[in-house]
Amino acid sequence: MDMQDIAARGLVLLGCGKMGSAMLAGWLEGGLPASSVWVIDPNPSDWLKGTGVHINAELPAAPGIVLIAVKPQMMGEALPTLQSYGNGSTLFISVAAGTSIATFEDVLGAQSPIVRAMPNTPAAVGRGITAIIGNAHAGDADLDRAAGLLQAVGQVVRLENEGQMDAVTGVSGSGPAYVFHLIETLAAAGEAQGLPAELAMKLAKATVAGAGALAEAAEESPSQLRINVTSPNGTTQAALEVLMDDDDGFPALLNRAVAAATNRSKELSRG
Numbered sequence: 449m450d451m452q453d454i455a456a457r458g459l460v461l462l463g464c465g466k467m468g469s470a471m472l473a474g475w476l477e478g479g480l481p482a483s484s485v486w487v488i489d490p491n492p493s494d495w496l497k498g499t500g501v502h503i504n505a506e507l508p509a510a511p512g513i514v515l516i517a518v519k520p521q522m523m524g525e526a527l528p529t530l531q532s533y534g535n536g537s538t539l540f541i542s543v544a545a546g547t548s549i550a551t552f553e554d555v556l557g558a559q560s561p562i563v564r565a566m567p568n569t570p571a572a573v574g575r576g577i578t579a580i581i582g583n584a585h586a587g588d589a590d591l592d593r594a595a596g597l598l599q600a601v602g603q604v605v606r607l608e609n610e611g612q613m614d615a616v617t618g619v620s621g622s623g624p625a626y627v628f629h630l631i632e633t634l635a636a637a638g639e640a641q642g643l644p645a646e647l648a649m650k651l652a653k654a655t656v657a658g659a660g661a662l663a664e665a666a667e668e669s670p671s672q673l674r675i676n677v678t679s680p681n682g683t684t685q686a687a688l689e690v691l692m693d694d695d696d697g698f699p700a701l702l703n704r705a706v707a708a709a710t711n712r713s714k715e716l717s718r719g
């Protein structure tokens with residue numbers, strides 16, 4: 449990221465809750481000076497107050513980037529405060545689920561460079577993944593700037609069209625919650641087999657984290673990694689026969705879960 453450019457023109461963050469704070473923490477750790485950040489949030493957290501950024505202060509005239517991280521329900525109220533930056537060189541980046549590029553263009557002007565992004569909460573530990581798509585007015589340099597900024601909290605992937613955003617929301621945006629639930633239920637299942645709760649939870653967390661790290665680091669596909677640890681008639685095979693069941697195993701379950709999230713994202717986009 450060109451921190452110099454952002455530092456020179458300033459970055460405005462609209463909404464500093466969970467996602468806004470996770471990203472801000474990444475940028476500050478990445479070397480963005482606190483004095484170049486302006487945050488708008490009605491209830492600034494104690495953490496935010498301790499960072500040294502400008503909070504609810506008078507805003508710079510033409511910030512390089514405005515990052516929008518309020519809930520979609522608050523968008524109608526919050527967006528008009530940014531209108532004066534529209535149709536200029538300020539790059540808008542929104543992480544709001546279900547708010548379309550067209551909605552931003554309506555309020556901010558279609559000549560504004562706008563990037564819609566879908567991050568996820570592992571951003572809080574620098575392990576997020578964010579998908580981005582720009583409007584017609586966002587050029588390569590704008591997308592590069594957005595990617596650079598979002599890389600402070602993890603990986604960035606570029607989409608081909610905005611329509612992919614709903615499925616991305618269903619996979620990676622909402623996905624961390626599915627994995628948290630996997631951890632909960634794996635631990636509970638261990639307890640059901642007689643393990644103490646604390647031990648079962650420790651095993652479940654480390655197994656999910658370790659398997660995830662291995663899947664990312666290994667050259668083999670996740671399918672091959674699974675095959676590698678499944679000896680014929682062994683313990684893993686016994687469990688996988690349950691989990692891979694056509695009717696009520698993971699494939700059918702996750703298909704339904706991701707479809708439900710994707711459809712909900714489509715509904716939210718329609719307003």
Ligand SMILES: NC(=O)c1ccc[n+]([C@@H]2O[C@H](COP(=O)([O-])OP(=O)(O)OC[C@H]3O[C@@H](n4cnc5c(N)ncnc54)[C@H](OP(=O)(O)O)[C@@H]3O)[C@@H](O)[C@H]2O)c1
Nearest residue numbers: 463464465466467489491517518519520522526543544545
């Ligand atoms: N969390 C996720 O996993 C995730 C993943 C991808 C995308 N997102 C998107 O990220 C956005 C933020 O989500 P979040 O989980 O960070 O929500 P959040 O924790 O509720 O953060 C939103 C923040 O915006 C503040 N706010 C409300 N009205 C405002 C206004 N008019 N002007 C400025 N700030 C205002 C809120 O203050 P109050 O609390 O006082 O209302 C809060 O601090 C959402 O649009 C969501 O779709 C979240």
